[in-house]
Amino acid sequence: MSKGTGSHAGDDYNGYDDGGDGGGGGDDGMLDGPAPGEAFENMLEPKLHHRRRREMADGFKKNKVVNEVLDKPTVMTLYRMITEGILSGVNGSVSAGKESLVFWGLGPTGADVALKIYLVSTSNFKRRQAYMEGDPRFASVRKGTRNMVYLWARKEFRNLTQCAEAGIPVPRPIHVANNVLAMEFIGAGHAPDSDRGARGRPAAQLLHWPVDYDDYRGALSMLRDMYAKANLVHGDYSEYNIFKVHGRGLVVFDLGSAVDRRHPNARMLLQRDINNITRFFEKKGVSVDDTGRVMEEITSS
Numbered sequence: 001m002s003k004g005t006g007s008h009a010g011d012d013y014n015g016y017d018d019g020g021d022g023g024g025g026g027d028d029g030m031l032d033g034p035a036p037g038e039a040f041e042n043m044l045e046p047k048l049h050h051r052r053r054r055e056m057a058d059g060f061k062k063n064k065v066v067n068e069v070l071d072k073p074t075v076m077t078l079y080r081m082i083t084e085g086i087l088s089g090v091n092g093s094v095s096a097g098k099e100s101l102v103f104w105g106l107g108p109t110g111a112d113v114a115l116k117i118y119l120v121s122t123s124n125f126k127r128r129q130a131y132m133e134g135d136p137r138f139a140s141v142r143k144g145t146r147n148m149v150y151l152w153a154r155k156e157f158r159n160l161t162q163c164a165e166a167g168i169p170v171p172r173p174i175h176v177a178n179n180v181l182a183m184e185f186i187g188a189g190h191a192p193d194s195d196r197g198a199r200g201r202p203a204a205q206l207l208h209w210p211v212d213y214d215d216y217r218g219a220l221s222m223l224r225d226m227y228a229k230a231n232l233v234h235g236d237y238s239e240y241n242i243f244k245v246h247g248r249g250l251v252v253f254d255l256g257s258a259v260d261r262r263h264p265n266a267r268m269l270l271q272r273d274i275n276n277i278t279r280f281f282e283k284k285g286v287s288v289d290d291t292g293r294v295m296e297e298i299t300s301s
Contacts, residue, residue, distance in 0.1 A: 071120055077178045078115075086175050086182060087113065094187075094202055099128075099256075104185065104200040107174075112185035112199060114171060116156075118149045120179055128152060128256075131235060134263045149179050152256055157181055159232060159255040166229035168222060169251045186243050186251055206242040206250065206280075216281045218250045220294060223273055228301040232258045233266045237273035239280040271295055 081087045089106040094114075096102075103115040129148065132141045138155060141148070157176035160183060164172055172184040187202045206215070219242060226232045234241070235257035243251040259266055274295055278288050 070117075074117060074120065074179060077180050081175065081177060081180065081182070087115075090115065091200055094200060102202070105182065112187065113174065114183050114185040114187075114202075116153075116181040116183065118153050118179040118181075120146055120149050130265070131257050131259055134265065135260045136262055137260055146179075153179050153181050156256040156258075159230075159258040162230040162232060163226060163252075163255065166225060168225050168230060169249065170255065171251065171253055186245060186253070203243040203245045203251070205240055206244050207239040209244040211244075211281060211284050211286060213286055215244070215250065216277075216286050216288060219277050219281070220274075220289075220298075222250060222252050223270070223277070224298045224301055226252075226258070227261060227270065227298050231261045233261055233263070233270045234258050234273050235269045238276045267299070270298065274298070 078087070078090060082089075085108050087105050088108050088110065091104040091106070093101045094104050098119075100116050100118045103117060105113040105115040107113045129141065132138050132148075132151065132155070135155075137158065138151065141151060153176050157173050160170050160173035163170040171186050174182040174184065176182070185202075187200070206219070209215075222242075223234065223237060226234060232255075234252065234255065236254060237252075241252060241254040243253060245251055259269060263269075271291070274291050278291050278294070282288050
């Protein structure tokens with residue numbers, strides 16, 4: 001896929017839509033519908049960032065990065081996604097990390113969509129090169145932070161697609177263009193003791209749920225299926241990258257670090273994934289298996 005073009009994974013945009021008041025982003029300030037050129041830019045800045053207005057600068061002069069994510073190319077990528085009918089609107093941000101922000105968007109039918117926008121200004125991606133080099137799916141890695149970020153977005157899209165096609169529970173990938181990844185929104189307030197009718201709120205990470213042996217076996221099963229069915233190793237597997245969803249079970253996400261099992265560091269990364277998730281369950285008082293035996297079981301499957 002050439003730089004700047006989008007990839008699709010299906011034309012329907014499923015999402016949790018349980019009604020209720022807006023959660024993470026809120027309905028006020030929603031961007032909806034196309035507007036050309038400078039008018040679009042002028043309306044996008046306050047509406048995409050209505051939750052953080054006081055921190056905003058102009059951001060559209062000399063390609064300056066706004067709040068470390070919305071530089072002009074990102075704005076125009078979102079604009080094209082709206083004009084192409086991939087999105088009908090964008091609400092506020094719902095989570096933030098060192099390398100990306102996640103926005104609550106709406107698909108063409110009004111269903112919730114998660115928009116992961118990778119930061120083009122961060123230096124963290126330079127440390128991610130080891131996850132690219134050695135992966136036979138990405139033989140040529142162009143130099144430059146922006147090129148790395150765009151490739152990372154496509155890599156996560158591809159990893160999600162491989163998992164979804166293998167029947168592994170992940171957010172369903174919808175579209176990728178430049179540094180913007182659109183996928184199924186896993187949410188609607190499925191957190192312990194929360195309002196499950198709230199929209200625009202991500203589901204709770206496994207970290208925040210009571211867990212048992214079934215959850216432990218389910219977490220290992222996803223690692224095994226990723227390896228055996230999707231030919232992938234997650235590479236950053238932990239209680240922070242697994243949703244536990246009411247009525248659905250465990251859903252693994254944040255697959256940007258996942259590498260092909262032929263990667264020279266695949267076994268080392270898999271062992272680290274096993275150790276991380278085992279440590280979490282052990283701390284929670286769940287009976288766990290020997291990590292070496294788990295590694296043997298997964299790699300022999």
